[in-house]
Amino acid sequence: MTFSELIATWDTFPPDQPVADRDKYIELAVRCIKAGRREGISFAKVGERMGHTPAWAWQRLSYGNSRPGKQIRRDVLGRDRHQCALGEEIDNLHLHHIKSSRNHSAGNLLTVCPRHHKYLHKLKRDDQSSYKKIVALALNGEQIVNLRAAMR
Ligand SMILES: [Zn+2]
Secondary structure (H helix, E strand, C coil): HHHEEEEHHHHCCCCCCCCCHHHHHHHHHEEECCCCCCHHHCCCHHHHHCCCHHHHHHHHHHHCCCCCCCHHHHHHHHHHCCCCCCCCCCCCCEEEECCCCCCCCCHHEEECHHHHHHHHHHHHHHHEEEEEEEEHHHHHCCCCHHHHHHHC
């Protein structure tokens, strides 16, 4: 992505946002470009890999950090015994945001494997009541072995 293409991307941001915010966004984008140069890949690739898309930067400007900090991650993983809350997986664990994606407190986070992370987002969208049930059980420290049974 060229510099002028980047500028064009910024120009698609809502015009009613303060100029100071746009300046901060540009700073973030430039940092992405520099990181990309070091690794010899394009801004778009870096953006994709790190989740540093324009939307990400915009959200970060508006709401603060987009991810839980290291300490909270350690706390939540410890609480959940370093295992997916919906299965037995112990590798490549994610933290699922139960309600708001901006709230990084332990009560809003749940340890899950990538597959169940996807599943939870789908369930949250398609079946709110089952989602709430499952999340409540998991936060209660119950190991869910049969999802279908747990939802009943
Ligand atoms: Zn899992």
